[in-house]
Amino acid sequence: WFHLYVILDVYSRYAVGWLVATRESARLAEELIADAVYREHVPAGQLSLHADRGTSMTSKTVTQLLADLGVLQSHSRPHVSNDNPYSEAQFKTLKYSPRCPKRFASLAAARTFVDEFFAHYNHQHRHSGIGLHTPTDVHHGRADTIRAQRQAVLDAAHAAHPDRFRRPPQAPRIPVAAWINPPQETPLATTTL
Numbered sequence: 001w002f003h004l005y006v007i008l009d010v011y012s013r014y015a016v017g018w019l020v021a022t023r024e025s026a027r028l029a030e031e032l033i034a035d036a037v038y039r040e041h042v043p044a045g046q047l048s049l050h051a052d053r054g055t056s057m058t059s060k061t062v063t064q065l066l067a068d069l070g071v072l073q074s075h076s077r078p079h080v081s082n083d084n085p086y087s088e089a090q091f092k093t094l095k096y097s098p099r100c101p102k103r104f105a106s107l108a109a110a111r112t113f114v115d116e117f118f119a120h121y122n123h124q125h126r127h128s129g130i131g132l133h134t135p136t137d138v139h140h141g142r143a144d145t146i147r148a149q150r151q152a153v154l155d156a157a158h159a160a161h162p163d164r165f166r167r168p169p170q171a172p173r174i175p176v177a178a179w180i181n182p183p184q185e186t187p188l189a190t191t192t193l
Contacts, residue, residue: 051074150171
């Protein structure tokens with residue numbers, strides 16, 4: 001068995017980091033998280049990391065690293081394997097990829113496959129949940145420009161052949177926000193007289 005560690009930006013679906021290893025390890029998780037946070041230039045207090053309740057993600061070293069980096073921690077509910085729909089969808093895409101083998105000949109072969117998969121996933125795979133954009137375009141702020149270009153093409157098609165449409169077509173929009181555990185709304189204090 002090999003273990004695949006993945007850090008996925010929930011909003012853009014962009015895989016910011018991944019690692020294939022022969023074992024689950026708090027040290028490996030710590031290195032992957034630190035590398036991703038530094039590489040993405042995430043300021044303290046901006047990031048919330050949602051993880052399963054595996055031993056590496058609940059370890060003291062990872063918990064301390066997240067505190068040092070100013071990263072809030074969120075965990076899946078106990079005994080719930082599908083508490084992160086974004087991650088589950090990404091893993092399903094990986095497992096059902098036509099190129100995904102039933103078995104890997106070696107750790108090197110697994111790492112090569114995963115590197116190629118995430119290059120495609122980040123830069124070419126279009127997600128319906130993010131307006132048919134690639135994760136790279138959303139993650140790097142290009143989605144609004146691309147959507148405007150798509151809308152211009154749709155507007156021109158509608159103007160040239162309005163009879164082909166029931167109503168003017170709209171390019172898909174990306175969501176305003178994406179959450180796993182949305183922040184609690186604080187109820188307004190009420191006073192009775």
